[in-house]
Amino acid sequence: MGLQKIVKKYNKKMKRKGLAGLDTAIILIAFIITASVLAYVAINMGLFVTQKAKSTINKGEETASTALTLSGSVLYAVNYPSNTRSYWIYFTVSPSSGVSSVELSPTTTAISFTASTEGVAYSNIYKYTLLTVDPSSLGHAVYANGQYLNLINQQTSAGQTYVYYPNPYYALLALNYTLYNYYLSTKTPSPIFINSSTLSSIPQWLKNDNSFTFTLNISGQLVTYDVFVNQTFAFTYPVAGDPLIGSAIAPAGSVIGVMILFGPDLGSHVFQYQTVTIQITPNVGSPLTISEYIYQPEGSVSVIG
Incomplete structure (x- = not known):
């Protein structure tokens, strides 16, 4: 009987040790699982932070390498309130900080226009620049209200003479005059025709053009100009x-105006509740991409960006 008691007592003791070992194993497994989860989270967080930092660096490098930057508002003109015709988009750009100069010749620079919702995609619509036009050639370009209009201004500072156009419409008149002279010498048709007197009837060769008007105050007198555009x-x-x-x-330090004129192909599209994208690709640096969401034109000329 004494031996049976000893065996029974021994078995009971060993059973308790087995249970204690099982508890320890369960706790150890729980610790391992928890540690694995924490390690997984830590690794993923590390990868996320690394990717985020990489994206930020790439974006910074892209911005730093962009030769041009947007330097003003983006304007959009339509036949408000009908909103059935688009006329033009206008904005200004400048060389980016740290960039000494950017060549903007149409032979070295491209300007694309995309409106995906409308199925519109033009790879390069940049055709002309007034940067190369000698101001002296515009002295007798436009006659209005008994005088020749001073289309371009000149300013001297620190020994440098700066030239600039006071507004986009003056630039349009200068472009019209320049292209007309180019037509006379080369017989190359101009994509734009501007007339200051009201036409009693539109000539056949202008009837299919996209047309709009603008008014200038010239020495106290309002003069209205008709603009006809036959290509974008x-x-x-x-x-x-x-x-x-x-x-x-x-x-x-310079500011350059960029104007996109819509011909009959795009003039019939009114961009609203959609994004339009304009990309300028100069001969140096990364392209400047301007993407603006247009809600609904709020006037003849709306600020869209």
């Missing part, structure tokens, strides 16, 4: 700080 194109002109007369180079 973009042109540039100096707005401020361009001393390089006759050159298509935009130096640091």
